[in-house]
Amino acid sequence: MGESEARYKSRWQNLRSGRVARVALAYAAAGWLLVQVVSTMLVPLGLPDWALRFIIVLVIAGFFVAVAVAWGFGAGKGPQPDVAPPVPEADSDRASARRSGALPAAASDPSVAVLAFADMSPGRDQGYFCEGAAEEIINALAGVRGLRVASRSGSFQFKDRAVDNREVARLLSVRAVLDGSVRKAGERVRVAAQLVAADGALLWSETFDRLLQDIFAIQEEIARATVRALRLTLLEGDAARLERRGTENLAAHEFFLRGRQLMRREKTTEQRSAAEFFREAIRLDPRFAEAHAALASVLAHMRFRLADRSVPFDDARDASLRALELAPGLAVAHVARAQVLASDGQVPEAAAAFEHAITLDARLFDAHYYYARFLVTQGDHARAVRHYEIAFALRPDDYLPITMAIQEYQALGDRAGEQGAIERAWVAIERRLAIDPDDSAAYDHGSGVLAMLGRKDESRRFIERAVALRPDDPQTHYNAACTAMLSGDQETALDLLERAVALGWSNTRWLMNDNDLVPLHDHPRFKQIVADLA
Numbered sequence: 001m002g003e004s005e006a007r008y009k010s011r012w013q014n015l016r017s018g019r020v021a022r023v024a025l026a027y028a029a030a031g032w033l034l035v036q037v038v039s040t041m042l043v044p045l046g047l048p049d050w051a052l053r054f055i056i057v058l059v060i061a062g063f064f065v066a067v068a069v070a071w072g073f074g075a076g077k078g079p080q081p082d083v084a085p086p087v088p089e090a091d092s093d094r095a096s097a098r099r100s101g102a103l104p105a106a107a108s109d110p111s112v113a114v115l116a117f118a119d120m121s122p123g124r125d126q127g128y129f130c131e132g133a134a135e136e137i138i139n140a141l142a143g144v145r146g147l148r149v150a151s152r153s154g155s156f157q158f159k160d161r162a163v164d165n166r167e168v169a170r171l172l173s174v175r176a177v178l179d180g181s182v183r184k185a186g187e188r189v190r191v192a193a194q195l196v197a198a199d200g201a202l203l204w205s206e207t208f209d210r211l212l213q214d215i216f217a218i219q220e221e222i223a224r225a226t227v228r229a230l231r232l233t234l235l236e237g238d239a240a241r242l243e244r245r246g247t248e249n250l251a252a253h254e255f256f257l258r259g260r261q262l263m264r265r266e267k268t269t270e271q272r273s274a275a276e277f278f279r280e281a282i283r284l285d286p287r288f289a290e291a292h293a294a295l296a297s298v299l300a301h302m303r304f305r306l307a308d309r310s311v312p313f314d315d316a317r318d319a320s321l322r323a324l325e326l327a328p329g330l331a332v333a334h335v336a337r338a339q340v341l342a343s344d345g346q347v348p349e350a351a352a353a354f355e356h357a358i359t360l361d362a363r364l365f366d367a368h369y370y371y372a373r374f375l376v377t378q379g380d381h382a383r384a385v386r387h388y389e390i391a392f393a394l395r396p397d398d399y400l401p402i403t404m405a406i407q408e409y410q411a412l413g414d415r416a417g418e419q420g421a422i423e424r425a426w427v428a429i430e431r432r433l434a435i436d437p438d439d440s441a442a443y444d445h446g447s448g449v450l451a452m453l454g455r456k457d458e459s460r461r462f463i464e465r466a467v468a469l470r471p472d473d474p475q476t477h478y479n480a481a482c483t484a485m486l487s488g489d490q491e492t493a494l495d496l497l498e499r500a501v502a503l504g505w506s507n508t509r510w511l512m513n514d515n516d517l518v519p520l521h522d523h524p525r526f527k528q529i530v531a532d533l534a
């Protein structure tokens with residue numbers, strides 16, 4: 001939806017919400033009071049008879065001016081967009097807190113939010129391509145020093161929402177908002193993009209009508225135009241990061257985008273599908289280093305985190321080595337290599353690979369996030385929480401790092417850190433569910449956070465929703481067991497753990513270092529689960 005249409009709908013929402021009506025009523029009351037005062041003082045002050053008529057005419061004329069101003073400028077703050085997720089039976093306390101919470105103002109530092117591009121293709125079936133184009137621009141801009149870029153999850157929550165760009169800038173605390181649309185038809189693509197300042201001023205806009213194979217050049221041009229419009233100076237290293245790296249094969253790039261979209265989900269089904277998309281991208285372009293790295297990463301994640309031993313180790317190892325052979329300076333390739341080494345129990349080598357990836361790119365989310373998960377399995381809670389916090393700072397709307405950090409703070413006995421992480425995790429989970437109300441991982445992680453917040457009934461509904469969405473997913477049942485422990489229900493937790501193992505969950509190292517399950521360590525049924533896994 002275009003900005004002008006969004007602004008039009010926003011003004012109608014102002015009227016419906018009563019803002020314009022309240023201005024009209026307040027003005028009418030003030031005008032009536034003024035007329036009464038003048039009529040009372042007319043004789044004592046010796047004013048002519050026409051003075052009262054003159055005041056009445058002014059009041060009437062002023063009425064229409066006040067209504068017009070209220071209509072045009074939203075009568076103050078304007079309607080707040082409903083960024084809350086459609087979660088089950090939200091209680092009145094939460095709704096009240098959201099309404100009364102202080103919202104950020106637009107920022108003064110060089111900062112930008114890149115919204116998901118709208119799909120204007122004939123079949124409206126190119127959502128992954130549109131999101132991928134916007135995400136490539138986010139990644140390019142994130143490498144520009146001096147520029148703060150809103151996270152993908154924060155920006156994409158406004159997808160398909162009629163929210164004015166000025167409101168987006170205020171909610172995300174950025175100086176400018178980049179949005180656009182993509183129309184893909186045959187071998188041609190039309191990309192319309194605009195950069196709008198926090199005050200609504202148009203900073204830059206352009207429409208690109210080119211061959212589909214030029215999409216990489218278009219993304220680079222949009223990123224460069226954004227930097228110029230924000231009056232930033234590109235350093236040599238930053239300029240290089242704006243250039244498209246990876247593949248010139250558009251079909252391979254599309255499969256890579258599809259795989260990356262699924263890879264973010266924690267569940268086994270999506271992980272397997274992501275791996276197949278990456279394999280197809282590699283088939284189309286065997287020299288696509290990022291696709292090799294992504295394949296190695298997802299296979300290692302399935303082996304290490306999901307403990308899926310049906311995944312061939314040789315496939316993960318070979319993909320990670322090929323990625324490094326093609327691009328030895330690619331940080332994500334070193335992250336993938338570290339994950340593969342960790343899945344094979346090569347601890348010192350894995351740690352060294354993670355550290356090298358961070359040296360190459362200290363702002364790479366995956367490097368910090370997966371390093372933290374690796375450190376958890378080694379019982380290094382202090383370093384794990386540090387890298388979880390860095391990952392969350394890089395993507396403050398991604399609920400996973402801060403949610404995972406909670407039990408690390410617990411293991412360290414840091415109550416203040418734990419409470420702060422719980423509160424931030426809930427905000428991030430709400431934002432995620434606003435984008436995807438069927439994200440079962442957000443529900444099962446959210447159930448644990450709600451339990452820690454003392455909201456037991458909501459916690460129970462969340463885990464029921466998660467299991468309903470993924471009744472045969474072992475990770476969902478494992479997370480449900482953790483939630484049961486937070487509620488003090490050991491027998492239910494053990495039932496769920498046994499169910500998770502029966503469905504294929506088998507990560508013993510994670511099980512033994514999971515702080516939620518520590519009270520079960522001496523329970524005979526827990527010992528039997530560990531023995532069976534061994």
